[in-house]
Amino acid sequence: MPSKRLHAATLIALLLLAGVPASAQRRVPKDLSGVRGFNYMAAGGSGHLEHWQKYSAAETERDLDWAQRLQLNQMRVLIPYQAWAQDKATLKKNLQHLVRAANQRGIGVMPTLMYARGQATDKSRWPETRAFAADLISAVGKEPGLAFWDASNEPDCCALPPSPANRQRMEHALYIVKALQELDPVTPVTIGATFADNLPEYGDTEDVLSFHNYLPTRGAIAADIAKAKAYAAKVNKPLINTEIGCIARANPYDVALEEHMKAGVGWYIWELMITHSWGTVHGVFHQDGTIRDPTIVAALLGMFRDRHEDVMPSVPDREGFVTRAVANNKKWLADAGATWERGLDLAEISANLLEAGQLIAMYDPPTRTVDLLRKGAPNMPALRGAIEKYTAILDPFQLPPNDPTRGRPPANSH
Structure with missing residues (x-):
């Protein structure tokens, strides 16, 4: 585990292809194993739309300070189309603040685009989503804290093999990848795939492969990681997991984190804050700075419970x-x-x-x-x-x- 936090700009710079000017090609990292990330929404919100409608600069900075204490270096934040459509200027101002505040703390940002109901499955509405992507690029495309774009969160959710509706959303996600690549020639683009099995559906187009893993046993987690790594090696693209950790899916944070660290795959937990949306089953920090479970904090820092056969047993009555x-x-x-x-x-x-x-x-x-x-x-x-x-x-x-x-x-x- 890296002994120091990786600054967003440093993380990218260190991983650039040697000797090639940044202006000459997209800054796609070779290795993302050092990514230690989190998904973010403020604790008081009941959804991503409300997060942006009630955005608080002070609360964001406080939460990022806590993330910094955990030596986290990347953040993924979901941005609904509706938040942009309701008040474009305010949304862009707040997004700029978030990216700059994160950058000041050595944390890179992955904005993840979310769409209004029906947009992704109606091709006549796709230009609306391209305009959304273009405006976000105009807001933060040149910010040093911008690390990646995520064109769509889980367009393949939640069926294997993908359903016809999934296929439409997946096609739209690829459309947005190409739009982001065209409009921002520097920042790497990914798609948050629900399943490692679906990575080949996106791999020819996206710059960075990302998948999610909420599987319920160590063996299943490890096998899924191995499958994702094998495909990444085949297409010679960097790999990250942008969602792990759910106490209600038998996917405890410490187990999921340990398996990803052992496999050398960078990760983003879902999520930093215990929110009014998924807070009953996800999250590290309560709004007052207390934590759900110290084992999560220890695992984020690379320290895990001893489960070996020769573990030293506790003797609480040793002194009576x-x-x-x-x-x-x-x-x-x-x-x-x-x-x-x-x-x-x-x-x-x-x-x-x-x-x-x-x-x-x-x-x-x-x-x-x-x-x-x-x-x-x-x-x-x-x-x-x-x-x-x-x-x-x-x-x-x-x-x-x-x-x-x-x-x-x-x-x-x-």
């Missing part, structure tokens, strides 16, 4: 804390005069042991439950229920008094 917590909890539960404050402390101790020892699912963290109880009016039934639940989970992890894993290390070792 689990045993004491269980005993104290049971004593409090049996005490008719048990106090609220003492119960809260016991619940917090139990919650900390459960979370630190990874003894409980984190769908609803116990520490969150305790924090909400502390902030609210006293609710003894709720507190008793929490302590009973935590005690039952901790109970099997108590060690017998003479268990060899109990105790502290020898004095000379620590």
Whole structure:
């Protein structure tokens, strides 16, 4: 994994064909394995149209600061035709701001064109979409932060083999690729293919191959990546994955990221922010800067859970804390005069042991439950229920008094 963030302009410059002036040919990178990207929509939005209608420069810059902290270097952002049609000047101004703010943070941008219902399947309306593409180029085509154009998001969704309607949308996507290449002779163009199987449908025309992968097992993910890499090698074109990661499709971020990193394929997660659109199953950051799951952040930085056969097991009762917590909890539960404050402390101790020892699912963290109880009016039934639940989970992890894993290390070792 690169030790430093790749600035958008540097990423492209380092990968140009040696000795050929930029003005003489399109700046198509040879290798995109260093791409560490994300899809972006502001957390408060319920869709891409609303994102642009309510665009906030301050919120965008804050979110990009968080992306920078994760050492991410590329961003993909979807731009609906309707947002442009409603207010062209404002859309272009906001897109310029986004591209420039990203560039200041070493993040390249891939604008992805979205179309109004029926446009892609009605050839008489295709000139509308060409005008859309042309105006976006006029806005950011010469910006140093512009890294790629994505002519269409998943025109082949969601059938294998493609349906007749898919075929129409795919034909339109190729039409837009050619328009972008004609109107912007420098920036590489791609299409976000839903399936690696459909890459050959686009490969002769696009400059960069991109596919999506939400498959549910390591084997399936790895096989799909291998299929995409084989086709990329055949046509001698660079390859990236522009969408991975969905907790509801058995496609956990850490697994998907690890497989792509092992295969040397650059990636974009879906998505940086936990939004009102896909936020129940996608995203890293909540609007207040807290995160969904620390394992996602670790994986983005190239650090993964140890799943090897010789993993060092945790022993949460090594110093007797689990045993004491269980005993104290049971004593409090049996005490008719048990106090609220003492119960809260016991619940917090139990919650900390459960979370630190990874003894409980984190769908609803116990520490969150305790924090909400502390902030609210006293609710003894709720507190008793929490302590009973935590005690039952901790109970099997108590060690017998003479268990060899109990105790502290020898004095000379620590």
